């Protein structure tokens with residue numbers, strides 16, 4: 555998929571199994587939304603093909619649309635409509651919708667009953683959008699950053715909803731910038747960057763089950779450019795040093811007391827003042843940063 559000079563999706567090939575939750579991760583501009591929009595039938599692939607439930611999302615849209623639910627990154631409701639009106643309208647377009655009152659209750663939409671869509675808070679819009687995607691009892695739901703901007707309680711509710719959908723055999727494809735969300739919800743994660751697939755696996759496979767020990771060094775002033783190479787040289791062959799962002803480094807390998815002492819020595823010799831030096835295991839965020847080479851702060 556190209557937009558003028560930009561190649562947004564570039565030979566991406568992936569399959570999602572029915573009844574699973576799949577998370578598509580990637581830095582800003584990686585091509586996640588374009589990929590989802592192609593699956594939803596909003597965009598026609600310029601090359602390659604896409605099938606959803608065995609159907610072509612554009613040529614067979616009439617058959618496919620009643621069977622999928624879509625939550626866009628933004629928009630999707632009339633600006634003057636109130637949440638209950640919007641939800642009832644979408645329900646009326648489906649053959650066997652969920653009772654709108656049930657979703658209103660679950661997603662806390664009753665509180666915005668009298669407010670026009672354009673005046674809803676960001677989190678209320680998100681919750682309405684999700685309710686609209688689910689109301690038709692879809693077999694597959696595509697949700698683009700479903701919990702962006704939600705408060706912690708609303709986020710938890712959305713997670714519970716996705717877990718219920720999976721139990722009911724619904725296929726969920728979501729994008730997110732929250733690594734804990736992907737780790738908790740997804741059966742399978744696909745990491746994409748520059749429109750290409752760079753890693754796939756279950757959260758356990760990608761993090762190797764949390765068995766890779768690490769030392770995380772966080773500083774208050776940006777590292778000098780030579781810091782990763784200099785620290786790697788000080789620690790020897792079996793240890794890998796990755797710059798996660800300008801203020802944090804991840805040391806992977808036998809992260810024991812001796813390595814910790816050598817990192818600390820290196821800090822002293824290099825005039826680096828650690829804000830924290832923590833032993834742990836490699837999590838999904840570390841894997842993401844290592845693979846994409848871009849800090850989450852930049853990406854989120």
Ligand SMILES: Nc1ncnc2c1ncn2[C@@H]1O[C@H](COP(=O)(O)OP(=O)(O)OP(=O)(O)O)[C@@H](O)[C@H]1O
Pocket residue numbers: 557558560561562580581582583584585586587588589
């Ligand atoms: N309608 C458009 N016209 C021109 N360029 C576009 C358009 N939509 C997306 N792009 C470009 O295509 C690339 C992929 O964008 P896309 O929205 O698919 O990324 P994303 O991974 O969803 O990003 P984000 O995490 O920021 O939502 C980006 O470089 C973006 O600027």
